[in-house]
Amino acid sequence: MGKYARYLVVAFLAATIISVGSCSLQSHNRTRALDEISVGDTEKRVVELLGEPAVRELADRPYLRYATQGCISPCVTRLWWEWPVFPGIEAWSVEFDSTQRVIQTEHWISP
Numbered sequence: 001m002g003k004y005a006r007y008l009v010v011a012f013l014a015a016t017i018i019s020v021g022s023c024s025l026q027s028h029n030r031t032r033a034l035d036e037i038s039v040g041d042t043e044k045r046v047v048e049l050l051g052e053p054a055v056r057e058l059a060d061r062p063y064l065r066y067a068t069q070g071c072i073s074p075c076v077t078r079l080w081w082e083w084p085v086f087p088g089i090e091a092w093s094v095e096f097d098s099t100q101r102v103i104q105t106e107h108w109i110s111p
Contacts, residue, residue: 027083027090034092034105041102046079046094053079054087066091066108074103 033049047053057063057078062070065088071078075095083090088110095104 030081030092031107034094034107037094037102037105039102039104043077043079043096043100046102050079050081050092050094054082055080066093066110067106071095074098 030050036049037046055063057071057080059071059073059076063078063080064070065082066080074097076098077096077100079094079096081092082088090110091108093106093108094102095106097103
């Protein structure tokens with residue numbers, strides 16, 4: 001294997017390790033942030049802790065990638081944050097009532 005090819009292999013392995021590590025760190029940070037959210041918190045506080053959500057589910061438009069049922073009363077909005085590498089494997093959700101206050105949080109992991 002030539003010197004150039006070895007550098008490419010090392011660069012590829014380093015990029016892969018950095019990417020996986022970064023995503024694992026993001027997963028850990030989101031789980032920790034979700035633990036800091038309390039019933040009654042505002043949407044603004046939730047977004048400050050978790051960042052902008054990937055999906056905004058409304059009661060009349062269910063997002064069923066992880067949950068078996070949509071956002072149902074008293075839930076009017078459910079925000080979703082997904083694991084960036086493989087959506088469908090891990091996600092975090094926060095449900096809000098009509099006053100935009102947290103009523104429930106959930107960490108979803110696909111079997």
